[in-house]
Amino acid sequence: MKQILIADKILIEKELYENKAVLIDGNKILDVFDAFESEITHIPVKTFPPGSILMPAFIDTHTHLASYGISISKPNLNKFQTKKETLEFIQNYIKEQDKEIYIFVGYDESKWEDEQTLFKEDLNKISRDKAIILRRICGHKAVLNSKALEIVKDIDGIDFNTGIALEYLPLNLYQIFKPSIDERKEGILKAQEIALNLGIRGIIDITDVESFKAYQQLKREGKLKLRVGIVLYERYLDYIKNSGFEIDFGDDNLKFLGIKTFLDGSVGAGTADKLLKTDEELEYLLKQCQEYNLQLLAHAIGEKAINQFLNVFEKVIKDNYLRHRIEHFEFPYYQDIKRAKELNIYISMQPNFVALWGGFDNMYAKKLPFETLKRCNLYKTILDEGIKLSFGSDCMPLDPFLGIKGALNHFIESEKLSLNEALYLYSTAGAEFLFMEHKIGKIEPGYYADLIVIDENLRLIENVQPFE
Numbered sequence: 001m002k003q004i005l006i007a008d009k010i011l012i013e014k015e016l017y018e019n020k021a022v023l024i025d026g027n028k029i030l031d032v033f034d035a036f037e038s039e040i041t042h043i044p045v046k047t048f049p050p051g052s053i054l055m056p057a058f059i060d061t062h063t064h065l066a067s068y069g070i071s072i073s074k075p076n077l078n079k080f081q082t083k084k085e086t087l088e089f090i091q092n093y094i095k096e097q098d099k100e101i102y103i104f105v106g107y108d109e110s111k112w113e114d115e116q117t118l119f120k121e122d123l124n125k126i127s128r129d130k131a132i133i134l135r136r137i138c139g140h141k142a143v144l145n146s147k148a149l150e151i152v153k154d155i156d157g158i159d160f161n162t163g164i165a166l167e168y169l170p171l172n173l174y175q176i177f178k179p180s181i182d183e184r185k186e187g188i189l190k191a192q193e194i195a196l197n198l199g200i201r202g203i204i205d206i207t208d209v210e211s212f213k214a215y216q217q218l219k220r221e222g223k224l225k226l227r228v229g230i231v232l233y234e235r236y237l238d239y240i241k242n243s244g245f246e247i248d249f250g251d252d253n254l255k256f257l258g259i260k261t262f263l264d265g266s267v268g269a270g271t272a273d274k275l276l277k278t279d280e281e282l283e284y285l286l287k288q289c290q291e292y293n294l295q296l297l298a299h300a301i302g303e304k305a306i307n308q309f310l311n312v313f314e315k316v317i318k319d320n321y322l323r324h325r326i327e328h329f330e331f332p333y334y335q336d337i338k339r340a341k342e343l344n345i346y347i348s349m350q351p352n353f354v355a356l357w358g359g360f361d362n363m364y365a366k367k368l369p370f371e372t373l374k375r376c377n378l379y380k381t382i383l384d385e386g387i388k389l390s391f392g393s394d395c396m397p398l399d400p401f402l403g404i405k406g407a408l409n410h411f412i413e414s415e416k417l418s419l420n421e422a423l424y425l426y427s428t429a430g431a432e433f434l435f436m437e438h439k440i441g442k443i444e445p446g447y448y449a450d451l452i453v454i455d456e457n458l459r460l461i462e463n464v465q466p467f468e
C-alpha cells in the first residue's frame, strides 16, 4: 500500500531538511520530494506534528539481544519487600509452571522488612525435586536448593551447606543452566518488542550457537521483525569452520557475520588495562578470520588493547574488506585514532557508557588517572577523523535514546555531538556494519522503508513500517 509521510524535518545523512515528503510502498521507499510542490492527490498522506523528525530506523551495532531476552523473561523478585512474600511468590510460580529448573532473578534481601537471610533450606521447603535458583540483584550472588546443587557439583565459589554461590555461578548462570530453544525464542520475541518500541530495526547480536538457532526458527516462522546480524563468541571458531558459515551468509532479515574476541576487560572491574591475548595469539586469530572469511569483532576498551590490535592488524591485513571491528574503543591514544582511520578499521562505540559512567566525579573518574579520563569516548574526534563509526548499546540497557543523550551531553565539551550527528551514528552509519548500506539506513528511493519518527524530546512517535 502506498503512503506519503510528512514530518517537520527529515534526516538525510547528517543533515535535517524541512518540507520534504517521503513516498513509500509497503516496505520500500519510492520517492523523496518537496512536500509543497507535489501534485499527487490520490495517495493517503500521514502528517506528523511540529518538531517531528522522520529518519532511518535505529541500528544498534552491539547488542546481546538474545541473552537480554532470556534475563527479562525470568520472574523478577525485586518488587517484594519481605522474605515471606518472596517465598510465597516462588511457591505459587512453581505450582503453575511445569519445568525441571526454575531461575528467579532480582531478589534483594537487604530491603526485606522481615528476615534478611536466605539459604538452601528456605528453598528446599518449597521443593526438593525441582531445581530452584535465585540470583541476587547484583548478579554476583545466588542461592540454590539441594536439587540445583546436585546439578552443579564441581563449580568454584559454592558453599554446599548454605546453598550460597558467589561470582562464577551467578555470573555464568545461563551457560550453566542452559535455556531451552523455546525459552530463547520467547526471550528474543520479548526483547524484539522492546527494541521496536524504541525505534530499533537493525541489530547485531553477539551470542551463542543455540540462540542463533532460535533466531533461525523465528525467521522461518515469520516472527523475526528486526534485521539481525549474528556474531558468535570466539569459542565457536571450530564449529564455524566446520559449518562453512562465512561473512554476510544469510539474507536481509538474518545473516551471519563473524566472531567476537576479548582483548581486555572493563573499567568497572578494574581490568581495562589487562591484555587477555598475546600478539601471537591475536595474529593467529586474525589470520584464521581472513582464511575463513569471518569478520572479527575485537573488544578493546583500554589504550593498551587498542594499540595491540592496531599493531597486529597493520602486520596482517592489507585491505579490510571483511570490515573487522574494534568494540568500545573507549580510551585510545590520539595517534591510534589516526592509525585506525588509515587502516580502515570499523568501530562500534556505546554512548550510553558516557551517560552512565562519564563525568569528572563518576565511576570512570574514580577508576582512571586524569590523563586517561581526558581520552574518554572521543566521539567527535573519531567522527571528524572520518572513521567508520557507529553506535550500539551493549544492552546496558537497550536504549538508543539514552545513548544519544549521552553523546549530546558528553562531559568533555569538545567531544559533544550535535543531534544530527548522534542520530546519524545510531542509524545510517550502522547499515555498513550489517553489510546493508545499499538497502537500509538512508531515505532514498529503492531503500527499505525501515523508518521511524521521533520528537524533539527524543521519544519515539512511530516505528513506521515493521516489515512483513
Ligand SMILES: [Zn+2]
Binding pocket: 062, 063, 064, 206, 394
Ligand atoms: Zn558486549
